[in-house]
Amino acid sequence: MAIITKDTPVGAELPVFARRFRNEMFAMGDVKTIHNDDAAAQREGLPRAVAVGPQVAALIFRMMRTCFEEGWIVGGKVALTFRRPVWSNDFATARGVITDTEVEDDGVRMICDVWIERADGEKAIVGTCSALVAGD
Amino acid sequence: MTEGTQSRVEFDEHGKRTTYDEIEVGRDLGSLEWVITEEDIEKQCSIDEDFHPWFSFDLEEQEGTEVGPWDGVIAPPQIQYRPPRWLLSRTYNIRGVFYKWDYENLKPIRPGETITVTGRILDKWIDREREFMSYEAEGRDEEGDIVFRTTRVHALDVLKRDTPRAGAGEDSGFKQEKI
Numbered sequence: 001m002a003i004i005t006k007d008t009p010v011g012a013e014l015p016v017f018a019r020r021f022r023n024e025m026f027a028m029g030d031v032k033t034i035h036n037d038d039a040a041a042q043r044e045g046l047p048r049a050v051a052v053g054p055q056v057a058a059l060i061f062r063m064m065r066t067c068f069e070e071g072w073i074v075g076g077k078v079a080l081t082f083r084r085p086v087w088s089n090d091f092a093t094a095r096g097v098i099t100d101t102e103v104e105d106d107g108v109r110m111i112c113d114v115w116i117e118r119a120d121g122e123k124a125i126v127g128t129c130s131a132l133v134a135g136d
Numbered sequence: 137m138t139e140g141t142q143s144r145v146e147f148d149e150h151g152k153r154t155t156y157d158e159i160e161v162g163r164d165l166g167s168l169e170w171v172i173t174e175e176d177i178e179k180q181c182s183i184d185e186d187f188h189p190w191f192s193f194d195l196e197e198q199e200g201t202e203v204g205p206w207d208g209v210i211a212p213p214q215i216q217y218r219p220p221r222w223l224l225s226r227t228y229n230i231r232g233v234f235y236k237w238d239y240e241n242l243k244p245i246r247p248g249e250t251i252t253v254t255g256r257i258l259d260k261w262i263d264r265e266r267e268f269m270s271y272e273a274e275g276r277d278e279e280g281d282i283v284f285r286t287t288r289v290h291a292l293d294v295l296k297r298d299t300p301r302a303g304a305g306e307d308s309g310f311k312q313e314k315i
Binding site for chain 2: 019025032033034037039040041043044045046050053054055057058061062065070072073074075076077078079080081082085
């Protein structure tokens with residue numbers, strides 16, 4: 001059962017999801033990438049290895065699926081900006097807040113500001129996600 | 137590390153890196169057929185630590201267990217990240233960094249289903265001395281219905297565009313076409 005319904009007020013915060021990344025999560029056999037090797041990352045101009053962006057963003061998707069269930073699987077929308085790297089050994093936290101609602105043919109679209117915070121508090125990924133809940 | 141002491145990567149194990157001037161706005165990226173396997177779904181759940189009964193073959197195999205409203209196992213929607221990236225990599229060797237990701241979930245993604253993914257280059261631009269490109273893609277199921285659509289933006293390099301290109305990089309945007 002979805003946590004969020006049409007009666008959930010604008011301003012409500014979504015439940016928090018967090019994850020600790022480790023370099024070995026991004027291993028690809030012997031292949032050195034910007035995600036598992038500091039030297040490969042530095043060759044591209046990064047200070048050190050960075051987590052795979054979509055894997056970090058998946059924390060947001062897990063938060064949305066938990067909150068909206070079916071209305072995320074069919075009807076979910078995403079618009080994210082990866083503004084800062086999350087390091088490959090970083091701690092990341094997904095947060096969100098409902099900012100608006102729109103009535104659609106298939107229900108009510110709940111629009112959320114979402115973001116990923118790094119361990120140092122920097123917002124690494126920011127954007128909006130929305131999903132459908134049952135209307136009247 | 138300052139940009140003054142570094143060069144942008146010129147080539148990697150998959151050949152010469154695509155330059156900004158070589159990207160053709162409007163170019164059709166062709167199509168690929170993608171069949172999602174049970175293994176793909178399990179791997180996606182594992183790498184994302186995104187587990188749910190709807191994504192579980194273990195639960196589906198237990199007789200009498202109703203795992204969801206989808207008439208069978210489905211995949212986490214974000215499994216659609218890679219196929220459009222593979223499509224891009226068939227035409228352009230872009231490593232860079234991922235900058236923007238938009239997508240829409242229109243139908244559940246199911247194991248065993250063939251999804252035809254098509255795409256095209258949308259735009260390219262320069263902002264704060266860095267080079268960007270965007271592309272769009274959509275996936276259609278065997279009935280011709282759109283399952284997902286997506287738009288992505290990549291920065292071609294972390295380094296500014298006046299940093300000269302020279303030498304090899306260890307990483308490549310080109311990856312094996314599997315989840």
